[in-house]
Amino acid sequence: MTNDRESLQLKEHRAFQAKFWRLERVAWIFFALILVAVGLGLSGSGGPLSRSTLVADRSVADVPRFSRWEAPDEIRITLAPSSDQNLTLAAAFFSKFQIETMQPPPARTDPGQSSTVYHFGSSATKPLLVSINLRPLHPGQVAYPLGLNGKSVSAETFVWP
């Protein structure tokens, strides 16, 4: 600490300031690393690592690996041709997410205690693309099974606060 009592009444704490300047530069590197992680998609909302693809038989689910609290997100599902193209969402899913829209709308819904099954009809030849717009209700990690034409896959999403 410098104290120029004769000329300048000032407590400078220069040693601390010098350390803090170095710490500042370390913080800048940390800021840059955060932005790189964001660019890679670790904060959700786009980026190569922001989504994961799950396959069950010939059905595919594209789910967010990282999402943001109260920010809109999407799950894209391609259901393989089947006599009953259906999607099952577990209670764990609804504890974390609110479905805003589902396209196409299901022909029939079977709500249950532990899961809800959405039936979309049947097609022996055409796969069906289902788009679910959702909004995370709470921050934190959530694991939820997805049923694609009755075949279960495990999905995991981390919701940033």
Place this chain on the structure above:
Amino acid sequence: MDSVIRGFAIYFVLLIAIRFSGRRTIAQMTAFDFVLLLIIAETTQQAMLGDDFSIANAAILILTLFGIDIALSYVKKWLPTLAVMVDGTPTVLVREGEVDTSALRWARLDEEDLLAAGRRQGLTSLDQIRFAILEASGGISIIPKK
């Protein structure tokens, strides 16, 4: 409760980000520094309010932010070390006419910034400056030679 947590989070995120960006940022030395602060204010407002634009939410947030600020002012009084860490300390940039180039560089300033501060005091050159101090607020105080 959500609003209080959001208020706390944004307050401390801003405190850390602004403190570590250096005093040059808070001094609003250029038009862009000022614009940056405006953008940050707008961005944080969205994050704090969320989807709730009620008067109650705004009032809770205002009280939360003032509350944190008042509480922190007392904590800083009790813990002077914390005050130095949070608020920073003045740094002498020119001592008895000698420019501390190292301090200037670390503080992301240059002689032009000193001259600009000097001109506000009616000084026209560096050799008229006896002391220049980068204050904790980010401003530069100039003490001219007699």
